[in-house]
Amino acid sequence: MSEATEKHAPVGSLSFEDALRELETIVDRLDRGEIALAQSIEAYERGTALRQHCERKLDEARLRVERISRGPDGVETAPLDEDEG
Amino acid sequence: MSLRFYTHPIALKHDPGPGHPEAPIRMQMILRAVDDAHDLDIVRQEAPEARRDDLVRVHSAAHVGNVLDQVPRSGLMPIDADTWLNPFTGEAALRSAGAVAAAVDAVVGGPDRRAFVAMRPPGHHAEPGVAMGFCFFNNIAVGAARALEVHGLARVAILDFDVHHGNGTEAIFDSEPRVLYASIHQAPLFPGTGREGDTGVGNVFNTPVRGGTDGPAWRRALEDRILPAIDAFAPDLIMLSAGFDAHAADPLANVRLTEADFGWVTERMVELAERHSNGRIVSTLEGGYDPDALARSVVCHLRALGATT
Numbered sequence: 128m129s130e131a132t133e134k135h136a137p138v139g140s141l142s143f144e145d146a147l148r149e150l151e152t153i154v155d156r157l158d159r160g161e162i163a164l165a166q167s168i169e170a171y172e173r174g175t176a177l178r179q180h181c182e183r184k185l186d187e188a189r190l191r192v193e194r195i196s197r198g199p200d201g202v203e204t205a206p207l208d209e210d211e212g
Numbered sequence: 213m214s215l216r217f218y219t220h221p222i223a224l225k226h227d228p229g230p231g232h233p234e235a236p237i238r239m240q241m242i243l244r245a246v247d248d249a250h251d252l253d254i255v256r257q258e259a260p261e262a263r264r265d266d267l268v269r270v271h272s273a274a275h276v277g278n279v280l281d282q283v284p285r286s287g288l289m290p291i292d293a294d295t296w297l298n299p300f301t302g303e304a305a306l307r308s309a310g311a312v313a314a315a316v317d318a319v320v321g322g323p324d325r326r327a328f329v330a331m332r333p334p335g336h337h338a339e340p341g342v343a344m345g346f347c348f349f350n351n352i353a354v355g356a357a358r359a360l361e362v363h364g365l366a367r368v369a370i371l372d373f374d375v376h377h378g379n380g381t382e383a384i385f386d387s388e389p390r391v392l393y394a395s396i397h398q399a400p401l402f403p404g405t406g407r408e409g410d411t412g413v414g415n416v417f418n419t420p421v422r423g424g425t426d427g428p429a430w431r432r433a434l435e436d437r438i439l440p441a442i443d444a445f446a447p448d449l450i451m452l453s454a455g456f457d458a459h460a461a462d463p464l465a466n467v468r469l470t471e472a473d474f475g476w477v478t479e480r481m482v483e484l485a486e487r488h489s490n491g492r493i494v495s496t497l498e499g500g501y502d503p504d505a506l507a508r509s510v511v512c513h514l515r516a517l518g519a520t521t
Contacts (some may be wrong), residue, residue, distance in 0.1 A: 160404035163293040164345045165233055167402035168464045
């Protein structure tokens with residue numbers, strides 16, 4: 128009936144970038160009214176799972192940066208920004 | 213106070229097909245719960261078919277013709293993925309809209325001051341030229357337009373507490389200053405409309421809430437913006453798009469209300485109606501897709517409307 132009912136990859140298997148891209152697509156389609164009433168809750172719940180997955184990935188990245196900055200030398204290493212892009 | 217309760221057996225026969233959430237069981241459960249609630253003081257009224265002149269105040273003549281022309285002789289006919297007709301849908305849609313018009317006549321004319329329309333299909337997604345979201349004719353808009361044009365009321369306030377935004381009702385009245393349209397709804401969700409910044413001609417008050425919103429937060433959202441707006445508007449008649457799909461048990465949304473929250477908002481509307489509208493309220497069923505929660509919520513709503521002995 129609608130794309131919202133199609134099979135998707137398990138959320139846990141997605142990279143941050145792929146999860147964010149799919150989340151943005153879902154929010155955009157909900158905002159445009161492109162998803163049927165009876166399916167929109169499935170899209171919303173998929174979007175919620177994607178958002179939580181993205182937040183987990185960000186938290187993991189923050190923890191990694193903290194570990195580096197508290198390394199054995201006690202010296203601060205590269206801030207998060209330098210690894211981006 | 214007795215309450216006029218409009219319904220018709222055709223509401224049990226409109227059926228969008230197996231597995232569809234807007235199913236006849238919704239009406240069966242409501243009627244059973246109302247029968248079992250012996251404290252309710254209701255006067256049953258047969259829902260009449262809408263007259264063509266009532267429909268074309270808010271819909272194009274082409275839309276009215278298209279809906280009725282698409283009624284199948286047998287089987288099912290889809291308009292979109294959500295919105296399906298069976299052979300009884302035409303009459304059910306006409307009686308859903310006609311019941312709200314009749315309820316307006318009764319409540320404006322008195323002596324009864326409250327009415328509830330227990331009919332399906334619902335109406336608030338139906339736009340002037342589009343059937344969608346389980347809706348064919350915009351039942352509440354048909355009633356509100358009749359209140360303005362036939363009864364000459366100066367101001368009609370519509371509160372839509374269905375969990376989905378009433379895009380059709382807003383589209384019909386967003387440039388009509390005699391109508392205030394207020395909606396509290398989950399966003400993002402179908403149909404994607406209802407942004408807070410969409411204010412019509414200063415007569416539209418949209419309050420989107422996030423999935424997971426609970427009763428206390430939902431009540432505060434109404435108290436912050438919508439209740440003061442209706443109070444300031446001083447309506448001659450209050451109409452309610454009474455959808456009960458913001459209930460925590462509902463399968464189509466994630467707002468977490470209990471039936472007591474629907475009773476609470478109804479009591480607030482009764483207070484405003486007593487202050488401004490000679491107590492007059494016409495309420496009509498929209499969504500609500502957990503049949504058991506829906507039936508309990510409707511009974512709470514009717515009690516709060518004052519339909520008790």
